[in-house]
Amino acid sequence: MASTAAGNPDTTLPVSNPEAVVVRFAGDSGDGMQLTGGQFTLSTALAGNDLATFPDFPAEIRAPQGTLFGVSAFQINFGSTEVDTAGDAPDVLVAMNPAALKVNLPQLKPTGLVIVDTGEFTKRNLDKAHYETNPLEDGTLAPYDVLALNISEMTLEAVKPFGLGKKEALRCKNMWTLGLALWMFDRDRKPLHDWLKGKFAKLPEIADANIAALDAGHAYGETAELAGPLQQVHMDPVPSKPGLYRTITGSEAVALGLVAGARLLRLPMFFGGYPITPASAILHHLAKLKEFNVTTFQAEDEIAAICSAIGASWAGSLGVTSSSGPGIALKGEAMGLAIMTELPLVIVNSQRGGPSTGLPTKTEQSDLYQAVYGRNGDAPMPVIAARSPGDVFECAIEACRIAVDYMTPVMLLTDGYIANASEPWKVPDPESFERAPVEFLTEKNAVDAEGNPVLLPYKRDEKGARPWIKPGTPGLMHRIGGIEKDALTGNISYDPDNHQVMTDARHDKVSGVSLPDQEVEVGEAGGKLALVGWGSTFGPIHQAVRRARKKGLDVSHIHVRHLWPLPGNLGELLKGYDKVLVPEMNAGQFKTVLRDQYLVDAQPVTKTTGQPFTIAELEAAIEEALG
């Protein structure tokens, strides 16, 4: 039932301790590829390899079976050294049907390995994938190693004893495939057995069938190795810092970071959200953490989500809301109110392809202008961008801190890639983040001309922040609102000079947010070329710069977390390079901000395909800039 190598006889997988391998699982959106990828990720992490993943799935929940637009893929790059991109081109492509093969084959490395389920290569499925002839037979796969197996049939055989219907039995295909992948990379099956038993605790026969399928896939590998075409790959664990590790996605990290941030401030958290891809997962995670004094509220719309969070902040909780580009657009007016009333608020934007509905499940960094400039009036607001799933945790804590210290809304930018991707994460010690609890104002904070105590709700501290006064506090009744306020009393004021004073105060407060100096990630402070990135482009920029430096090129990597205000030393730092390139997944937004702020000749490297940069693309950009 298993046919073998139809194409290139030279296997490209170095069998003994390769530095890194990229595997892409692709199938129908109902085939469980994200689940397969997720579990393979976990086993990779448990084996001690570093990794980065890239889930790539359609916006449709159950697109018609077998179609090209219904293909769902999960890519993982794992290695025995530091890995920080999901990899450029896969070494191994697992294609569960013709459509998955068609969509993903162009990305496969020349001479890479393709594993296909021949059971799905029927006339009907070939038609759906618009294949006129069978690619398994017409030479399409000639440049590659091919392992063509009837996975469907072997799965049915493996789960026969459990008496499942054919449809249910075939659902175990992904576990058969995972079993084979586990064998290929010499992985322990036990964590998977445990996971399946837990997942199907109430359906033991389904658990057993999946375990049987997994074991059968694994056994197939062992047998096939003896027969010749397939060889097991051994990869050493990465030497990492000692400590406890887990895998984490960006969405999980946002939720954990917010919980940690609020707890470090000794504040209850209120999270107002409205379902939107790819931000919904944050609300899902937080809804399960009620014991941490978290209230979650699924609002009727994006506006209600942010306004309820502002209302909660006014009442003394840490208000948080999250969304993605189109939802953030709806929240704009309310952000202005939070800026005007100077209440703390954290807004998380998991960016996706835009404009409008754009590409809901694809990644992009095109909301930078929206974050920094996207409100009516002079409405400055701190903006922080996370570089990776693990980095989100720290950024979320920092966003909470700035929001409360400076009584301001803060936007935290992640993106679809960070939200869904996972990476190994060294579990931090919460004690290392310890910090003093928030102090609310409980007594009048000034005296009038006669020496009577009075309340001045807009009297600022040395940071420019006004006091936080909870309704319910005796004697401190006052009114706030979106109309311009008197610089001290907070009462409505249409006085022209007062508006100048307040506009300046809001500006100075935000531009004065205390930030660490910008550091250089790789390379020197000064030289021929700097690549300046922000957000999830960290991985490809980092690797491209490392490789270029290995070739002796004078290039450095600067990665900016604080997009607004920018770190105080960034302007001087950039002036130390002959050339500045800004790779970003938009049409050149950060490049424009840098030019505006520093009059530096920043040049854009842009990409808006919904896919992350590849290392090769950025290496090419470096070579061109230095060429």
Add this chain to the structure above:
Amino acid sequence: MNAPTKIETTLKDWETDQEVRWCPGCGDYAILKAVQRTLPQIGADPANTVFISGIGCSSRFPYYIESYGFHTIHGRAPTFATGAKLANPDLDVWIVTGDGDGMSIGGNHTMHLLRRNLDCQIMLFNNEIYGLTKGQYSPTSRVGTTSPTTPAGSIDRPAQPCAFALGSGARFVARGFDVSKNLPDVLIAAHAHKGAAFIEIFQNCIVYNKDVFDDFAAPKGAEDRQLWLEHGQPMLFGSEKTGGVKGITLNHVTCGLEVVDVVDGDWEAANVLVHDKANRLIAHMLVEMPFGPFPMALGVLYDDPRPSYETEVVAENARLAAGKEPNLAALLAKGQTWTVE
């Protein structure tokens, strides 16, 4: 509702030092006074009372009440109120909105606030016009309203706030008008209701829609044109002096309300309905009862409490948190982990 301890205050205690800036003669003045009279009567605590408003003439209201106030953005007051009440369920929350704010730009939030049944009082000042933007017709303007945006008269049919509220799941619906002496009683009943209490208050915009409610609100002939509902009392209006006492009865064939004459005070013989504030079916008829053939139904039209939203959220949060240790270190290390030596 929700003042844990009753506080002694006077009307003066509820006045702020801010100059009231409504047009002279605006109905808002009367409503402000009615509220400032009501608050001492219910024993409200200024420190625990919050007034939250949207945008429009009515939404300036919080600046004139000596409590905590939040003048927010257009149409969104219910959402800020929801966040504030969930964050601190002890707050006594009043929402001030208008026909444009609450029925047009913020209609969605009004609906969801009511269906969730957040414990608060929602005062919708209905003047059937956009006042602060200088007189455009509003979602409650009657057909044919001439305004800068409808020079030949408006075409679209008006929304009916109380019918909308009841349709959205409100458990308390009441009506009053600015200069009515009964308004404080309506507000007291609204405050006593645990849950979302919706009060439509007809308000005279003397600049852009002057005296538009005079056909029922003018003192002359008021008895014949106003039906003040009182729980357990027959639905009677009019008087012998003005052409006879009348009542509202239910026609069992059409399943509709009808006006009947009451002879010699014998309302039972005329089958006049007795107001049962918990009767949702009759409430639906009362909110839709057309003025003209019928009097204007005023007072507490419907009042039948259900558990309020914030109470249930607090209970649910406690249930989900029960027995779980809020251990951050354990949370961070959740799931499958591995140790690097």
